Amino acid sequence: MYYDAVTNQHGLPFDPFKAIVAPRPIGWISSLDSTGRINLAPYSYFNAFSNRPNIVGFSTQGRKDSIANIEETREFVCNLATMNLMKEMNSTSASLPHGHDEMAHAGLTAAPGVSVSVPRVAESPAALECVYLQTVDLFDKDGKPANAWLVLGQVTGVYIDDAIIEDGIVNITKARPVSRLGYQDYAVIDEVFQLVRPGS
Ligand SMILES: Cc1cc2nc3c(=O)[nH]c(=O)nc-3n(C[C@H](O)[C@H](O)[C@H](O)COP(=O)(O)O)c2cc1C
Numbered sequence: 412m413y414y415d416a417v418t419n420q421h422g423l424p425f426d427p428f429k430a431i432v433a434p435r436p437i438g439w440i441s442s443l444d445s446t447g448r449i450n451l452a453p454y455s456y457f458n459a460f461s462n463r464p465n466i467v468g469f470s471t472q473g474r475k476d477s478i479a480n481i482e483e484t485r486e487f488v489c490n491l492a493t494m495n496l497m498k499e500m501n502s503t504s505a506s507l508p509h510g511h512d513e514m515a516h517a518g519l520t521a522a523p524g525v526s527v528s529v530p531r532v533a534e535s536p537a538a539l540e541c542v543y544l545q546t547v548d549l550f551d552k553d554g555k556p557a558n559a560w561l562v563l564g565q566v567t568g569v570y571i572d573d574a575i576i577e578d579g580i581v582n583i584t585k586a587r588p589v590s591r592l593g594y595q596d597y598a599v600i601d602e603v604f605q606l607v608r609p610g611s
Contacts, residue, residue: 417552430593437591438469439490439500441521443529444510449521450476451503451532453492456559456593457472457559465566467539470549472559476509480560481543486527491537494587494599499534526568536575536586540568 414421421427429435438457442450454477455471467489471478481487492500506512514521514532518560521530524540531538541564549557575585589597
């Protein structure tokens with residue numbers, strides 16, 4: 412099949428776009444508002460964009476609490492969403508009133524940040540502390556606002572639970588991160604394989 416993505420005439424019961432851009436890592440974003448109240452929410456329009464400096468970003472569909480907090484306090488943390496935290500991760504996606512602490516709501520513990528004042532999720536085996544860099548306003552090809560914003564941050568500190576480090580290497584199958592697919596589907600990393608680039 413082929414369809415026109417501008418008019419989105421796919422003829423299928425559900426939009427297949429996100430099922431193709433899959434798997435998408437989940438940035439489980441913690442932030443603080445200007446009064447120090449914790450916010451936590453999952454974003455699967457999330458990825459890394461640069462090595463040195465380490466730059467990561469997520470996109471928000473509509474202006475939600477995370478972007479508002481981050482633009483205000485200029486810091487955030489991306490926590491690794493793992494299989495054993497699925498229920499908690501999902502519960503932090505509920506639309507709670509601004510200022511309501513989703514970390515506490517999900518029964519999670521806040522561990523203090525080191526390079527930022529935003530706490531990480533103590534139960535998560537890895538976290539990227541970030542300083543806000545910029546927001547990219549997204550527009551369509553005709554210049555119409557997409558009602559979506561890409562928030563970029565530089566990683567200033569990395570937490571890794573020593574339990575997932577084996578022989579100096581992060582054994583990601585010990586962390587079992589979950590990623591988002593299309594529809595209501597998720598995938599878990601339980602198995603990895605190696606492939607060496609030509610010439611290396
Ligand atoms: C796995 C998962 C991934 C999500 N990814 C996104 C995303 O990429 N962009 C977005 O705007 N909302 C996404 N959401 C919905 C937000 O988590 C939800 O709107 C949340 O309430 C936003 O919280 P905030 O207002 O505290 O930032 C996702 C939800 C789930 C469960």
